[in-house]
Amino acid sequence: MQKITSVRGRLVYDSRGNKTIEVDVITDNEYVGRTSVPAGASVGRNEVINFPNGEPEKCLDAINNNSSKFVGLDPMDLKCIHETIREIDNTDNYSNVGGAFAFAITISSMESASKFFHVPLFNVLTNKSKLEFPIPLGNILGGGLHAGIGTPDIQEILICPHGSKSIRNAVEINFNVHRELQNVLYQKNLNFTGGRSDEGGWAPEINNEEALEASCKACENLGYVLGKDVSLGIDLASSTQWDQKHEKYIYKHNQLQLTQEQQIEFVSDLIDRYKLIYVEDATHQDSFDAMSELTNTFPNVFITGDDLTVTNKRILEHAIKLKSCNAAILKVNQAGSLYDALKFAQHANKNNIKIITSHRSGETIDSQIAHIGISTGSKMLKIGVVGGERVSKINELIRISEYDLIHGMTQL
Ligand code: 2PG
Ligand code: MG
Numbered sequence: 001m002q003k004i005t006s007v008r009g010r011l012v013y014d015s016r017g018n019k020t021i022e023v024d025v026i027t028d029n030e031y032v033g034r035t036s037v038p039a040g041a042s043v044g045r046n047e048v049i050n051f052p053n054g055e056p057e058k059c060l061d062a063i064n065n066n067s068s069k070f071v072g073l074d075p076m077d078l079k080c081i082h083e084t085i086r087e088i089d090n091t092d093n094y095s096n097v098g099g100a101f102a103f104a105i106t107i108s109s110m111e112s113a114s115k116f117f118h119v120p121l122f123n124v125l126t127n128k129s130k131l132e133f134p135i136p137l138g139n140i141l142g143g144g145l146h147a148g149i150g151t152p153d154i155q156e157i158l159i160c161p162h163g164s165k166s167i168r169n170a171v172e173i174n175f176n177v178h179r180e181l182q183n184v185l186y187q188k189n190l191n192f193t194g195g196r197s198d199e200g201g202w203a204p205e206i207n208n209e210e211a212l213e214a215s216c217k218a219c220e221n222l223g224y225v226l227g228k229d230v231s232l233g234i235d236l237a238s239s240t241q242w243d244q245k246h247e248k249y250i251y252k253h254n255q256l257q258l259t260q261e262q263q264i265e266f267v268s269d270l271i272d273r274y275k276l277i278y279v280e281d282a283t284h285q286d287s288f289d290a291m292s293e294l295t296n297t298f299p300n301v302f303i304t305g306d307d308l309t310v311t312n313k314r315i316l317e318h319a320i321k322l323k324s325c326n327a328a329i330l331k332v333n334q335a336g337s338l339y340d341a342l343k344f345a346q347h348a349n350k351n352n353i354k355i356i357t358s359h360r361s362g363e364t365i366d367s368q369i370a371h372i373g374i375s376t377g378s379k380m381l382k383i384g385v386v387g388g389e390r391v392s393k394i395n396e397l398i399r400i401s402e403y404d405l406i407h408g409m410t411q412l
Helices: 056-070 078-088 099-116 121-125 167-188 208-221 260-274 288-297 313-321 338-350 368-375 388-400
Strands: 004-013 019-027 031-036 131-133 135-142 156-160 231-235 248-251 256-258 278-280 302-305 327-330 354-358 380-382 406-409
Touching: 004 056, 004 099, 019 056, 019 099, 031 099, 056 078, 056 099, 078 099, 078 338, 099 121, 099 338, 121 368, 131 368, 135 167, 135 208, 135 388, 156 167, 156 208, 156 278, 167 208, 167 388, 208 231, 208 260, 256 260, 260 278, 260 288, 288 302, 288 313, 302 354, 313 338, 327 338, 338 354, 354 368, 368 380, 368 388
Parallel strands: 131 406, 135 380, 231 278, 278 302, 302 327, 327 354, 354 380
Antiparallel strands: 004 019, 019 031, 135 156, 156 231, 248 256
16 A cells, blocks of 8 residues: 655745745655645635744644654545644644645645545545536736735725636636736726736726726737636625724725625615626625525525635535525635645535635645646636736646646536
């Protein structure tokens, strides 16, 4: 039987230049699984802690001090690897060793197993035979916590090429729209320097509506019909605007202060006006009832939980009971362990909650989420458009398209 022969961690850097952890899990002295850990800027309160006290060094010490506990295990036995991690840190949020510990060891183990068996990673993550490409969801314009002062309050405007017949066609549409949006923004705003947000979307000094209008114009200039070839989506990351004390959403750029009820009207109006197909975290992370109002009103829009559901099965169960969303983000490092993230995905699929596997704003050049998105039956894969750490995931999708095992694009 294949066995893990070594586990080794090191400090490396993410796309924001912050320190992070990378872990090598080696099977039979030969097959290397290597994973580095991303980090969020708009982090949900109920996510696990990435690093103890925010210190990657502490996580690294924990990895290197406990590495021998993984030696001899089967890298394919995700449950056993997960339980071994849980013996080391059994806190709900991995406050002792950091969720990064669980993230890097679980993914590296599965990658190492995939190399041992000479199969692609998605193949060891699922035994389903019908696999499809998720639609790549690309960030074309950034604001909020992902961009500088003066940019829109909406954290992300996203392009979804749902009319595409192939993954190459889909990613090319995203590149085209991103490129054309730059032209539109140059024409619109003489101060626009071509600056970009953390995820590679443009970061102009304009308000929410101007940003959405420019994005629609970019699609129209290219001849794409909104609602047919492509649609826009948004991530409001509403918890970052929510002021609990005053019970209002504070929009700094648009100088708006909205009550919960006004926020629902505001979002509903954006969905209608811009034919949005996707709205993430439309209201703040504790507002399960407000989210359910939107889910009920817009059954054909992806009303998506991110900070709301934080890749946590227990919280998802609550959201399902209250019908608070019809789609949910899957970010493995919100859960920590890949084992828990896959359980979350199973539960979502069983309950017709559409999965969107997602990158973080602080990324690395790793590309395993392309495989995780496919193996979990994700409808969309939120991976950005440009920037090396985003393109690495896009290019992995192109490589995966060389396998006959994937049967075209998912249908929304
Ligand atoms: C989000 C993500 C990724 P962050 O809010 O969905 O786009 O951002 O990684 O900063 O949480
Ligand atoms: Mg989000």
